[in-house]
Amino acid sequence: MDFNYSPEDEEFRRELRHWLEANLPESERIEPLDPIFEESEESWETRVEWHREMHAGKWVGITWPKEYGGRGATLLQQVIFEEELQRFCAPNLVNSVGTLMVGPTLMRWGTEEQRQRYIPKILSADEIWCQGYSEPNFGSDLASLQTRATEEGDYFVVNGGKVWTSDARHADLCILLVRTDPGAPKHKGISYLVVDMHSPGVTVRPLVQITGASGFNQVFFEDVKVPKKNLIGEKNRGWEVAMTTLMFERTGIGLHRDYIQSARDLARLARMVTRDGRPAWEDESVRQRIAQFACEGAAIKYLALRHLSRRLKGAQPSSEGSVTKLFASEMMVRMFSFAIELQGPYGQIVHDTRYAIDRGKWSYRMLSARSLTIGGGTSEVQRNIIGERILGLPRS
Numbered sequence: 001m002d003f004n005y006s007p008e009d010e011e012f013r014r015e016l017r018h019w020l021e022a023n024l025p026e027s028e029r030i031e032p033l034d035p036i037f038e039e040s041e042e043s044w045e046t047r048v049e050w051h052r053e054m055h056a057g058k059w060v061g062i063t064w065p066k067e068y069g070g071r072g073a074t075l076l077q078q079v080i081f082e083e084e085l086q087r088f089c090a091p092n093l094v095n096s097v098g099t100l101m102v103g104p105t106l107m108r109w110g111t112e113e114q115r116q117r118y119i120p121k122i123l124s125a126d127e128i129w130c131q132g133y134s135e136p137n138f139g140s141d142l143a144s145l146q147t148r149a150t151e152e153g154d155y156f157v158v159n160g161g162k163v164w165t166s167d168a169r170h171a172d173l174c175i176l177l178v179r180t181d182p183g184a185p186k187h188k189g190i191s192y193l194v195v196d197m198h199s200p201g202v203t204v205r206p207l208v209q210i211t212g213a214s215g216f217n218q219v220f221f222e223d224v225k226v227p228k229k230n231l232i233g234e235k236n237r238g239w240e241v242a243m244t245t246l247m248f249e250r251t252g253i254g255l256h257r258d259y260i261q262s263a264r265d266l267a268r269l270a271r272m273v274t275r276d277g278r279p280a281w282e283d284e285s286v287r288q289r290i291a292q293f294a295c296e297g298a299a300i301k302y303l304a305l306r307h308l309s310r311r312l313k314g315a316q317p318s319s320e321g322s323v324t325k326l327f328a329s330e331m332m333v334r335m336f337s338f339a340i341e342l343q344g345p346y347g348q349i350v351h352d353t354r355y356a357i358d359r360g361k362w363s364y365r366m367l368s369a370r371s372l373t374i375g376g377g378t379s380e381v382q383r384n385i386i387g388e389r390i391l392g393l394p395r396s
């Protein structure tokens, strides 16, 4: 891989930096996973406002084709985009299900009418989306899902429930996987619907996580009428559509997070806390552990770049993404657990307490990092994929 950026990419970076400097004042910058922000009431509103500003500057959905409101940016420019947003500590955009998953899926499977109907409001965040895949008993084994849709005239009537539905509380629309042919083999009787979350019969209950935030929800569907024109792809062939969405989800999960920067932040913490009356940083074994995290962070960066390089040469996202996802998510859990260990008894203090070090962000990060090892396919499932599809081990 050539590590130099082309003049066009450098120009893209300059334009974005210039825009961010002009539109994101210091006072509006936010440290990633700052517990005070993440759990606050105004966090969602702040992000919606920021999303709208970014949209006005044409910085949402940048890799989408121009005819659908994107910039036709390359994958490498998408990486530059994420790097710069991190560098500027920009708030996260909202509507990630819409922009990362639904938009690209509609471009592959939707009719022109469906694209025209949904795509502009995905970009502007005038309609927020959620993803109704997982059910209380079916997450990893998604194809066994039980939420049913039966046909009545021009409608499907949906009954069942979904769980872990991120952002459902704010959502206007949901991509919902339903069983439309219970007699067919499990992958063959599933359909992919767009459901209006304001329809009668939809109930959303927020679930409070171990961090105290409530990003997840349980969603119940009771005799919910969904117009047939909301079917994406063919009836009973929704599994193929669902896999397209998942592929975009997995390739979008935190691959370009700056892990080396996190190791630097850990080094700063080690200088601040003490062990036996001296800064922990003076302990050789502490420095050794932090150096190890920095090396692993660099390895993740180059793994992600190798994957990117293949995609730039035209390859589809492949099972190799599982290696990066597995290693990066597990590394985050280890790194944040070490941060807690470094703080000694202070590591147990929760974030809204006066004595919490760094406003308690390390314990918040340690608790929330677990979710990275679950969402988009658990670590065990990633190991199965690596074993079977990359290493060629026999299927169990």
Ligand SMILES: Cc1cc2nc3c(=O)[nH]c(=O)nc-3n(C[C@H](O)[C@H](O)[C@H](O)COP(=O)(O)OP(=O)(O)OC[C@H]3O[C@@H](n4cnc5c(N)ncnc54)[C@H](O)[C@@H]3O)c2cc1C
Pocket: 130, 131, 132, 133, 134, 135, 136, 137, 138, 139, 140, 141, 162, 163, 164, 165, 166, 167, 371, 372, 374, 375, 376, 377, 378, 379, 380, 381, 384
């Ligand atoms: C941050 C986050 C956001 C999410 N957002 C959404 C969302 O918006 N919409 C949505 O639909 N879902 C969402 N999910 C749910 C997520 O997709 C599921 O949690 C995930 O697929 C695992 O399913 P499960 O929780 O039912 O666990 P299960 O599948 O019940 O797994 C339980 C345990 O068994 C292990 N296991 C299962 N099968 C195997 C196997 N074949 N081999 C070895 N071990 C196995 C798992 O690794 C796990 O440890 C989200 C989850 C997280 C953490």
